[in-house]
Amino acid sequence: MTAPDGPESIHFITCPACGQAVDCRNLGDVFHHEEPGHEPLPERASEPPLAFIEPMLPTLVDAPPEGDGWIHEVKFDGYRTQLVIDGGEVRAYTRNGHDWTNEYRPIVEAAASLSCRRAIIDGEVVLQDQHGRCDFGGLRSAITRAPESLVFMAFDLLHHDGTNVRPLAIEQRRERLEELVGGFDAGASIHFSQDVRGGGEAFFQAVEQMGLEGIVSKKRGSRYHSGRARNWLKTKAWAHDEFVVVGTEATPGEPVSALLARETKDGLEYVGGAAVTLPADIRDLFYAVVEQLERRKPLPNMPKAKKARWIEPKMRVSVRYLKGSDKLRHASLIDVVELAGIRRRS
Numbered sequence: 231m232t233a234p235d236g237p238e239s240i241h242f243i244t245c246p247a248c249g250q251a252v253d254c255r256n257l258g259d260v261f262h263h264e265e266p267g268h269e270p271l272p273e274r275a276s277e278p279p280l281a282f283i284e285p286m287l288p289t290l291v292d293a294p295p296e297g298d299g300w301i302h303e304v305k306f307d308g309y310r311t312q313l314v315i316d317g318g319e320v321r322a323y324t325r326n327g328h329d330w331t332n333e334y335r336p337i338v339e340a341a342a343s344l345s346c347r348r349a350i351i352d353g354e355v356v357l358q359d360q361h362g363r364c365d366f367g368g369l370r371s372a373i374t375r376a377p378e379s380l381v382f383m384a385f386d387l388l389h390h391d392g393t394n395v396r397p398l399a400i401e402q403r404r405e406r407l408e409e410l411v412g413g414f415d416a417g418a419s420i421h422f423s424q425d426v427r428g429g430g431e432a433f434f435q436a437v438e439q440m441g442l443e444g445i446v447s448k449k450r451g452s453r454y455h456s457g458r459a460r461n462w463l464k465t466k467a468w469a470h471d472e473f474v475v476v477g478t479e480a481t482p483g484e485p486v487s488a489l490l491a492r493e494t495k496d497g498l499e500y501v502g503g504a505a506v507t508l509p510a511d512i513r514d515l516f517y518a519v520v521e522q523l524e525r526r527k528p529l530p531n532m533p534k535a536k537k538a539r540w541i542e543p544k545m546r547v548s549v550r551y552l553k554g555s556d557k558l559r560h561a562s563l564i565d566v567v568e569l570a571g572i573r574r575r576s
Contacts, residue, residue: 280316280348282323283388283396286454288462294430294447295463301400301425302433305444305464306383307364307554308356313341313382315349333373337382340419344410351407352386353423363442366555378419384411385423388454396454403454430465438467443554466560467553472567474498475547476529477540478506478520488516488547488563489538491529500532502558504549508565516566519545544570 294302310325311334320341322334331338334355341351357369358381372379387407388396395403404425411422426433427450434445444466452461473490476498480486487503508516523541532540546568551561567574 277392280314280350282312282327284456285325285352286456286462287458288446288464289458289460291463291465294434294465298428299450300430300447301427301450302430302445302447303385303423303425304437304442305446306354306356307366307443308354308369311353311355313351315341336378337380337419346410347391349390350388351384352388353382353384355380355382367557382420383423384420399451400448401450434465441553443467468550469553470550472546473549474543475545476532476543477538479535479538504558504561504563507562512566
């Protein structure tokens with residue numbers, strides 16, 4: 231099948247002697263035009279500029295796949311990012327294709343020094359704590375205040391020096407990527423994401439015990455396809471705990487959120503919101519209690535929220551949430567477990 235022509239401009243070369251735009255499609259293999267005394271034309275740009283490619287997205291599952299037909303990586307808790315290296319220019323794009331080159335300047339500069347002419351690398355920008363775990367809560371602040379502390383975890387290669395490598399097997403793409411990124415250097419801005427072959431359940435348990443977010447499992451031999459796919463599966467590590475309800479907040483088009491706090495020796499500490507996705511009977515109880523406990527002002531040290539409805543801290547709930555952060559993420563209510571100091575029977 232014949233490949234379509236790229237943008238019209240890629241077929242023209244400017245003669246350095248006279249400035250004439252020469253259509254190289256009419257030159258064959260001869261890189262000069264018939265003008266006396268003119269030097270040969272520079273090598274023509276036969277490839278269109280590299281651009282952002284819609285990323286491949288994993289499907290959420292309850293447990294990692296079994297068998298040796300999968301490789302498994304740590305699921306990084308950061309911002310999905312794509313590095314596009316095209317000659318002397320490097321761009322960084324978010325998951326949705328927004329240009330964040332300026333936000334990730336140290337990473338972009340590191341990518342420019344990689345031993346390749348052209349490449350598209352898929353990965354995740356993270357902020358790591360002193361133990362090497364991802365600090366999602368501090369990531370946004372680090373982008374503006376300390377971008378040199380950011381690390382790009384490279385986990386896939388989509389293009390390499392003129393070749394679209396997406397049709398290659400995941401193992402082949404990652405082998406090329408590891409060679410490109412090089413060995414581990416703790417001080418580097420770009421790291422290669424290591425993997426394990428098989429043993430998904432054991433790997434997931436190890437990741438869970440470390441307090442990390444989860445794992446991503448990738449089917450061996452699979453190609454890179456943009457969009458949601460079942461050749462990539464993500465298994466998240468969930469935690470369950472009890473928190474005190476300090477208010478509710480309603481956002482149009484979304485479930486009502488319960489605003490929650492944890493008890494500390496210094497009082498209540500706000501931890502975030504959790505979706506009120508309770509069974510009908512418990513949900514009715516929850517809202518009835520909210521009505522009875524309503525107060526005009528928030529408790530001390532609570533966030534500013536114009537749409538919040540604040541209540542007295544006399545209702546305790548069970549919550550399911552994603553591991554890996556001090557603040558609640560992807561949280562939902564499981565049950566109402568205590569009212570005014572009295573435990574409920576489930």
